[in-house]
Amino acid sequence: MYNPSKISESIREFHADLTAIRRDIHTNPEHAYKEHRTAALVAERLKFYGVDEVHTGIGGTGVVGVIRGSRPGDRNVGLRADMDCLAMSEETKLPWASINKGFMHGCGHDGHTTMLLGAARYLAKTRNFSGNVFCVFQPAEEGQAGAKAMLDDGLLTRFPIHAFYGLHNAPWVALGTMAVRNGAMMAAADQIEITIEGKGGHGGMPQFSYDPILASAHVLTAIQSIASRNVDPADAVVVSICGIEGGVMGTYNVIPREVKMVGTVRTYRTETQQLVEQKLKLIVENTAAAFGATGKVKFTKGYPATINHKREAELAADVGRGIFGAENVITEIFPNTGGEDFAFFLQAVPGAYIWVGQKTDTSFPIHHSCYDFDDRIIPNGAGLLAAIAEKELA
Ligand SMILES: [Zn+2]
Ligand SMILES: [Zn+2]
Structure with a gap:
C-alpha cells in the first residue's frame, strides 16, 4: 500500500x-x-x-x-x-x-x-x-x-x-x-551592461563636453519606467542596476568620457523578457543621445x-x-x-x-x-x- x-x-x-x-x-x-x-x-x-x-x-x-x-x-x-x-x-x-x-x-x-x-x-x-x-x-x-x-x-x-x-x-x-x-x-535571470559614452572635459567648463555622468543618471531613472509603465501590472519584472562606474573618486574637476552600469533583469515570460530588452535599448540609446552621448546595452541571457x-x-x-x-x-x-x-x-x-x-x-x-x-x-x-x-x- x-x-x-x-x-x-x-x-x-x-x-x-x-x-x-x-x-x-x-x-x-x-x-x-x-x-x-x-x-x-x-x-x-x-x-x-x-x-x-x-x-x-x-x-x-x-x-x-x-x-x-x-x-x-x-x-x-x-x-x-x-x-x-x-x-x-x-x-x-x-x-x-x-x-x-x-x-x-x-x-x-x-x-x-x-x-x-x-x-x-x-x-x-x-x-x-x-x-x-x-x-x-x-x-x-x-x-x-x-x-x-x-x-x-x-x-x-x-x-x-x-x-x-x-x-x-x-x-x-x-x-x-x-x-x-x-x-x-x-525567474529568468539575465545580465545587462550599459555603456554611456560622452565627451570628457573640464568639470568647471561643462559646456565643452557631453557629460556621461548626467546622461547615465537620466538613463538610470528612465529604465525604472519599464516595470511601472510598459509591463502588465499583473505580470512581474525586475530591472536592477547593481553597479555604476565613471570618473575618478578624488578627482573633482574632470568630466569622464565614459560611464558603465551593470545589473540584472528578472522575468517569468519570454514576451516580457523580449519587451524589457527592446525598451532598455530604446531608453538607453535615445536618452543618451538627448545629452549628446552614445548609449549601448549588452543584454546577456542567463538561466531561463x-x-x-x-x-x-x-x-x-x-x-x-x-x-x-x-x-x-x-x-x-x-x-x-x-x-x-x-x-x-x-x-x-x-x-x-x-x-x-x-x-x-x-x-x-x-x-x-x-x-x-x-x-x-x-x-x-x-x-x-x-x-x-x-x-x-x-
Ligand atoms: Zn543559490
Ligand atoms: Zn541553491
Whole structure:
C-alpha cells in the first residue's frame, strides 16, 4: 500500500547518518565544476547503498545513480540534487563550518545532495516501483549552468527521463511545510551592461563636453519606467542596476568620457523578457543621445525561467500532502525572482521544482554568511523525492 509518510519515516531511521554526511559536505564545500570530493563521496555512497549503476564525469563532475525497480516498466523518473557551493566566506562559527577559505555551502546544496542520497538509499533497498529512477547530482548550479552541461553531455540520451523533479530548501517558507505551484517558480535571470559614452572635459567648463555622468543618471531613472509603465501590472519584472562606474573618486574637476552600469533583469515570460530588452535599448540609446552621448546595452541571457508542468506540480503537491500534511502543502505562492538552472531540465522534459520550507524565527536567508541548511528537513525532503518516484512509477 502506497503511503508517503511511511517512506519519510523509514528514511528517518537513518537521519543521523544523513546528518553526518550533510555536515561533512558542508565542511568541505567545492565550487562550480570542482566538486571532485563531493562527487566521489556521492558515488561511493550510492555504491554502498546498492544502487545498480553509478556513472561519473557527466557534464564535468556530474554523477548519475541508476536504480532499477522490482517490476519492469518503460517509464523513468529523474531526481535532481545540486552539489556546488558559493564563493563566499562563512561566518556561522558552527562546528561543521567550511574549512575551504572563501567558499561556503551558503545555498544548502549540501542538504540537497544529502536528501537525494537518502532517497537513493531507500529506493535501492525497497525497489517498490517499475522502470528506473535516475538520481542526478549536478555540478555548478550557481550561475555556471551545470544542468545545461549535463544535458549537452547527453544526459537524456543516456538516461531517458520522462518526468524530472528537484527541490530546494526555502528559508522563506515555514519549517514543516512545502510549496509547489503550476507555472513559474523562479525567474529568468539575465545580465545587462550599459555603456554611456560622452565627451570628457573640464568639470568647471561643462559646456565643452557631453557629460556621461548626467546622461547615465537620466538613463538610470528612465529604465525604472519599464516595470511601472510598459509591463502588465499583473505580470512581474525586475530591472536592477547593481553597479555604476565613471570618473575618478578624488578627482573633482574632470568630466569622464565614459560611464558603465551593470545589473540584472528578472522575468517569468519570454514576451516580457523580449519587451524589457527592446525598451532598455530604446531608453538607453535615445536618452543618451538627448545629452549628446552614445548609449549601448549588452543584454546577456542567463538561466531561463523555471516553469513547472501542471501534471507534475500537482503530483508533487499530492505526494507532499501525504508527508507534510494537507494543511502544510502550499500551492498558492508567488514565484521567486531568483534564478535556478533546473529550468534547463524543465525545458527539456516535464517535471516540477519544489520548495521545502525551513523558515524559523532564527533562520538566515540563502546566500547569507550565517546561513546553514536545516538538518531537520532531511527525512521529509528525502521522503518526498522517493515517494514522488514511487508514485510516478507505481
Ligand atoms: Zn543559490
Ligand atoms: Zn541553491
